[in-house]
Amino acid sequence: MNIVLLLAPMSIGLGAMGLFAFFWTMKSGQYEDPKGDAERILYDHLDDKPPV
Amino acid sequence: MTQSLALNRDLEAFVRRDAEGLGRLELLVSGARCAACISKIEKAVREVPGVDAARLNLTTGKLAVQLRGREADPGLVVETVEGLGYRACLFDPGEANAAQDREGKELAVALGVAGFGAGNVMMFTVPAWAGIFGQELNGSTLTLMYWMAAIVATPCALFAGRPFFRSAWASLKRGKANMDVPISIGVILTLIVSFSETILRGQHAYFDAAVTLLFLLLIGRYLDHRLRASARSAARDLLALQTPVAMRLIDGAEQGVPVAEVKIGDLLVVAPGDRIPVDGLVERGQSEIDNALITGETALSPVGVGAKLHAGALNLSGRLVMSVTARSEDSTLAAIARLMEAGAQTRSAYVRLADKAAALYVPVVHTAAALTFVGGWAFGLGPREALLRAAAVLIVTCPCALGLAVPAVQIAASSRLFRKGVLVKSGAALERLSEADHVVFDKTGVLTEGRPKLIDAPAHLVAMAAPLARASRHPLAKALAAEAGLGLVATDCVETAGQGVEGLIDGRRARLGRAAFVGVTGGDVRETELWFGFEDSVKIRFVFEDRPRADAAETIARLRGMGLSVEILSGDLAGPVRDIAKAVGVDHWRAGLTPFDKAAIVESLKAEGRKVLMVGDGLNDAAALAKAHASMAPGAAVDAAQNAADLVFTGEGLDTVVVAIDTAVEARRRAMENFGFSALYNLVATPAAMAGLINPFIAALAMAGSSMVVLLNAARPRISWRRR
Numbered sequence: 126m127n128i129v130l131l132l133a134p135m136s137i138g139l140g141a142m143g144l145f146a147f148f149w150t151m152k153s154g155q156y157e158d159p160k161g162d163a164e165r166i167l168y169d170h171l172d173d174k175p176p177v
Numbered sequence: 178m179t180q181s182l183a184l185n186r187d188l189e190a191f192v193r194r195d196a197e198g199l200g201r202l203e204l205l206v207s208g209a210r211c212a213a214c215i216s217k218i219e220k221a222v223r224e225v226p227g228v229d230a231a232r233l234n235l236t237t238g239k240l241a242v243q244l245r246g247r248e249a250d251p252g253l254v255v256e257t258v259e260g261l262g263y264r265a266c267l268f269d270p271g272e273a274n275a276a277q278d279r280e281g282k283e284l285a286v287a288l289g290v291a292g293f294g295a296g297n298v299m300m301f302t303v304p305a306w307a308g309i310f311g312q313e314l315n316g317s318t319l320t321l322m323y324w325m326a327a328i329v330a331t332p333c334a335l336f337a338g339r340p341f342f343r344s345a346w347a348s349l350k351r352g353k354a355n356m357d358v359p360i361s362i363g364v365i366l367t368l369i370v371s372f373s374e375t376i377l378r379g380q381h382a383y384f385d386a387a388v389t390l391l392f393l394l395l396i397g398r399y400l401d402h403r404l405r406a407s408a409r410s411a412a413r414d415l416l417a418l419q420t421p422v423a424m425r426l427i428d429g430a431e432q433g434v435p436v437a438e439v440k441i442g443d444l445l446v447v448a449p450g451d452r453i454p455v456d457g458l459v460e461r462g463q464s465e466i467d468n469a470l471i472t473g474e475t476a477l478s479p480v481g482v483g484a485k486l487h488a489g490a491l492n493l494s495g496r497l498v499m500s501v502t503a504r505s506e507d508s509t510l511a512a513i514a515r516l517m518e519a520g521a522q523t524r525s526a527y528v529r530l531a532d533k534a535a536a537l538y539v540p541v542v543h544t545a546a547a548l549t550f551v552g553g554w555a556f557g558l559g560p561r562e563a564l565l566r567a568a569a570v571l572i573v574t575c576p577c578a579l580g581l582a583v584p585a586v587q588i589a590a591s592s593r594l595f596r597k598g599v600l601v602k603s604g605a606a607l608e609r610l611s612e613a614d615h616v617v618f619d620k621t622g623v624l625t626e627g628r629p630k631l632i633d634a635p636a637h638l639v640a641m642a643a644p645l646a647r648a649s650r651h652p653l654a655k656a657l658a659a660e661a662g663l664g665l666v667a668t669d670c671v672e673t674a675g676q677g678v679e680g681l682i683d684g685r686r687a688r689l690g691r692a693a694f695v696g697v698t699g700g701d702v703r704e705t706e707l708w709f710g711f712e713d714s715v716k717i718r719f720v721f722e723d724r725p726r727a728d729a730a731e732t733i734a735r736l737r738g739m740g741l742s743v744e745i746l747s748g749d750l751a752g753p754v755r756d757i758a759k760a761v762g763v764d765h766w767r768a769g770l771t772p773f774d775k776a777a778i779v780e781s782l783k784a785e786g787r788k789v790l791m792v793g794d795g796l797n798d799a800a801a802l803a804k805a806h807a808s809m810a811p812g813a814a815v816d817a818a819q820n821a822a823d824l825v826f827t828g829e830g831l832d833t834v835v836v837a838i839d840t841a842v843e844a845r846r847r848a849m850e851n852f853g854f855s856a857l858y859n860l861v862a863t864p865a866a867m868a869g870l871i872n873p874f875i876a877a878l879a880m881a882g883s884s885m886v887v888l889l890n891a892a893r894p895r896i897s898w899r900r901r
Contacts, residue, residue, distance in 0.1 A: 133325055137297055144293040151285060161235030164212035171216055172232070 191251055191267045191433065192244060199229070200244035202251050207238055208263040221257050228254065237410065240265070252433070267433070281406060284399045287337040291392035294333025295385070301326040302385040306874040316378075323375040323382045330384035331368060337391045338364050340398070356535040356580050359542060363571050364391060370568040381565060383572055386876050390577050393884050397584045401604070404591050408600040423454040426498060443501045447492045449650050457499040459484045464495030467652070469621045472748045472797055477652075489796050489815040494651050494672070529605050530845070531583040534852055538579060542859070546570040549867045562869070569866040572876050574859045578883040582851035585891035590844035598812075598827040599837050606823030609807040611841035612788045616736055616834070617779065617801070619793035620747035620757055623811060624729050624831070627794070629653055629721035631660045638717050641682075642709040645670070645689040649678040653707050653721050654689060677707075686712045723753070729761045732831040739838065741790075746775050748797045776800035792834060794818050809834060851887045858883045 150156070154175045165173040192200040209218060215233050222231035222242060227249025233240045242254055251267065258265035301322045338361065345357040364387050371382035424431045426444040436454045439445065444460060447453055453466075465477045468490050477493065480486065486499055546567045553563030584604070591601040601607055618624050629652060631639070643661030646654040648670040667680035667687070677690010688695045688710060695708035697716050710716035726732075733743050745766035747754045754768035767778070775793075779801045782789050791798065791805035794814035802808040802821040810822035819825050826833040862879060865871055871879075 129321070133300070136300060137329060140293055140297045144289060147289045148286065151282070151289075158234040158236045161215060161233065164215060164235065168212055168216070171212060171219075 191435070198246060200249070202242040202244060202254065202267070204240040204242065204255065204258060204265050204267060205238055206233065206240045206258055206263050206265050209233060209235060209238065214263070217261055218258055218263065221261055222254055225249065225253055225257055281399075281402055284340060284395065284402055287340060288392070288395040288399050290333050291337035291388060291395050294330055294337065294388040295392040298326050298330045298333075298385045298388055301329070302873065302877075305382075319380070320375060320378050323371070323384070326382065326384040327372060327375060330388045331372075334364055334368060334384075334388045334391055337388070337395060341391070341394070353532075354535055354539045355532050356538075359535065359539050359571075360390070360394065360580055362543075363387075366568055367572050370565065374565065377561070379561075379565075381569075381873055383568075383873050383876060386572055386873065386880060389877065390880060393577055393881070394580050397581045397588070397888075400588050401584045404588055404595070405601075405603070408591065408595060409602060411595075411600050424448070439501055441501050441503065445499050445501060447486075447497045447499060449492055449494055449496060451492055453486045453488055453490045453492060453499070455488045455501050456503040457486050457501045459486060459497055460500050461498040462495050464497050465493045465651070467491040467493055469627055469795065472795070474621070474749050487796075529583075530608050530848055531580075534579060534582070542571070542574045542863075545574075545863055545867070553867075566867060566869050569869070569871045569876070570863055573862040573866045573871055573879055577880050578851070578855040578858060578887045581884055581887050581891075582855055583848045585888050586844045586847040586851065589847075589891045590840050594824075594837060594840055597833060597836055599833050600825045600827070602823055602825070606807060607841045607844055609788075609823065610790065610838060611845040613741065613790035613807050613838060615742045615744065615782060615787040616790045616792065617744050617746055617782075617805070618763075619791075619795060619798045620745055620749055620754055621723065622794040622813065623792050624745065624757055624761055625723040625725050627723065627813065629656050630724045631656055632720055632722050634660070634719055638709075639719075640664070642687075642689055642707075642717065642719070644682045645678055645680050645687055645709070648672070648680055649689065651678070651690075653719075654678065656721055657689075657707065657719060682711075688712075723757075725757055725760050726829070726831045728830050728832050732835055733761050733763060735832075735835045736838075739835070741838075746770055746778060746801070748772075748775075748795070770797075772797040772800050776804050779804045790838070793822075809837065847891055851890055854886055854890070855883065 155162075157175070162173065165171040192202050194200045206218065209215065215235060218233050218240065219231045222228055222240070227245050227247075229243040229245045231240060231242045240258065244251075255265050255267065305319055305322045305326070341357045341360050341364070344355065345361040348355040348358060367383045367387040371384050371387070374380075374382045423434055423436045423439050424446040425434050425439065426432075426446050431446055439455055445454065445457065449464065459480055459482050461482065463479075463481050466480050466486065467477055468474050468487065480497075486497075549570050550563045550567035553566050554560055558566070587604045587607055590607060591604075594601055621627055639657065639661050643658055644665045644667040646657040646661065647664070647666045649655070649658075649672055651672075665682075667682045670678055670680035672678045673690070673694070677688055677694040679686070679688045681687070689707060692698070692706075692708050695710050695716055697708055697710075706721065707719045708716050709719065736743055743763050743765070745754060745758050745763050747766070747768050748770050749768060751768040754766050758764070758766040770778070775798060779789055779791060783804070783806070788806040791802050791808045792810070793799075793802055793808070794811050795818060796815050798810075799815075799818050799821045802810065802818055807824075808822040809824045809826060810818045812819075812825055812827035814822070814825075824837055826837065858879070862871075
């Protein structure tokens with residue numbers, strides 16, 4: 126049963142990483158223009174980085 | 178010509194500069210759709226001198242432009258985008274925009290946290306359920322699992338629940354209980370009971386229920402917010418396209434300023450085709466003014482030096498210089514604005530469906546929980562078991578389905594309407610719209626197209642006058658040109674503002690315009706006519722009329738079919754109103770009304786107990802729009818009317834009114850179905866909880882199940898045989 130004490134924090138840690146990744150995507154404006162991003166990613170000459 | 182116009186406009190007021198002098202400019206661009214548009218626009222704008230970077234947001238249609246220094250000309254940026262064939266206007270995003278965004282961000286963060294909590298807490302509670310079914314997970318291992326669940330769920334629930342707690346607290350302070358009150362009490366009590374059970378090494382803890390409930394409710398709330406925000410920003414964009422800039426005249430140069438910054442005494446330039454931005458007096462120039470949006474009159478009124486101009490009127494033929502007599506907020510519209518405010522206040526007293534349900538639900542459920550506790554203890558269950566059962570009552574009746582019942586339906590209905598070009602500005606608007614039993618239409622611009630059309634003219638006469646008509650900007654001449662189609666344009670044209678246009682057709686001098694200008698004397702002069710004639714030849718008269726919208730008669734017949742009565746209230750003269758009323762099949766009409774008359778009539782209808790839907794587009798309708806039970810305005814309406822209206826419909830057809838009412842009625846029916854289902858579910862679940870038959874597994878199943886039923890009912894496509 127002791128393995129739970131190792132596995133539980135690990136899985137919560139992984140979940141938390143996902144949560145912080147979500148916060149980061151939101152803060153860096155990656156949801157500002159979903160339609161435009163879908164087009165921008167297809168072409169090299171368009172700037173596909175999130176807006177500042 | 179437009180190029181030169183743009184170049185001497187100074188639009189610095191729209192540039193926001195930071196400490197280092199770097200400027201940022203926002204444009205609203207319409208018509209961009211694909212990667213090719215993005216690349217075309219961004220590339221062209223980057224080549225404008227002084228522009229550092231340009232970025233087009235395809236979702237919102239906003240083009241953000243960064244300027245290097247002072248040398249960049251915002252007017253040139255607008256020109257560049259328009260030169261590519263897109264409509265562009267400068268955008269001045271207000272404070273409201275930012276506040277909106279903050280609320281959306283907070284909900285998204287709360288949703289993320291609740292999702293994380295709901296997902297991870299299951300890791301511990303799903304094994305714990307095994308103990309309930311008599312398998313080996315028991316005793317200290319179960320308690321360990323619950324402690325782990327508590328560590329994950331408690332902070333997540335407390336954080337993600339903040340929007341609910343805040344709204345519940347605000348509602349309690351006002352002495353009322355909205356739907357957020359039982360949600361907050363449910364979540365907090367669930368956490369407390371679960372902790373006490375875990376400490377006492379009990380079997381039943383509901384940490385997963387608390388955070389999953391919030392997760393499901395936040396999904397509904399976030400979608401609702403997103404939809405509302407996009408409808409509102411679409412409505413704002415419509416307005417921004419209408420009166421973007423006031424052109425202030427300073428030392429002979431034109432400088433563009435946001436309308437809100439105009440001061441009394443300023444000199445403004447109004448080009449032909451522009452709307453008058455604020456009230457004022459004509460200082461220089463001559464023109465004709467279309468007051469249709471202000472008074473509902475279809476006749477054009479000629480203005481000269483010293484004439485009064487009302488904000489929202491359309492300047493038709495000549496360039497005017499006006500002095501400002503009132504700012505937009507305190508013009509002659511102040512009285513109308515006060516009426517609008519009073520109307521909005523009575524409206525905010527409207528109790529929404531969900532709150533009505535909450536008012537019924539809160540006392541019943543909380544009494545049931547209290548009775549369970551008291552009764553259980555009295556009948557010898559012991560305080561701990563009695564409290565657990567009382568908590569189970571609160572948890573299984575936890576208003577998940579009830580909390581989603583209305584928002585889910587409204588999200589579905591609003592997005593359906595959004596796709597059809599109807600912007601719903603608030604959820605309460607749909608509820609009020611569904612109750613309407615009497616429809617009041619404004620005439621000009623609502624039942625009619627709001628622009629003149631040529632009647633009864635032989636084609637060869639139209640063709641004869643067309644070359645001159647094509648050279649003119651006057652709306653009547655434009656209507657004539659539209660009738661004739663493409664063709665030759667007269668040469669050597671000179672347009673005299675408020676009079677007419679003169680030019681050469683095949684070498685013969687001809688005039689098109691008012692009777693006196695063309696050389697006709699005597700007879701009754703009408704505003705909605707044009708005269709045409711070659712020099713020393715017969716003069717021809719063209720008569721114009723504002724035609725009803727193509728589907729106006731059909732729309733009114735369908736409204737009647739739905740059991741609604743219809744009435745026309747117009748500020749126009751009795752003659753034209755009678756004609757239109759007859760054409761569209763309305764028996765009740767009133768003409769020559771002032772804005773105050775309209776508001777008073779709506780008020781008296783309300784006093785009779787009628788639920789009035791007002792459809793109007795003019796400033797003269799704004800007060801009535803605000804007072805009516807529900808209101809709609811077309812996308813071409815003045816901003817005051819659009820602000821006062823609950824719904825704004827874009828597009829040419831009037832049938833959107835029928836579609837909107839239909840959708841609202843259907844949404845109400847679905848919401849009632851959802852309430853019925855929730856009531857049924859609670860009727861079964863409450864006795865079960867009182868009898869102690871509920872365990873955490875059943876609670877989780879019941880909660881998710883009831884929410885799914887409510888969501889699916891909201892999203893199911895409409896059954897078409899119900900109403901043909």
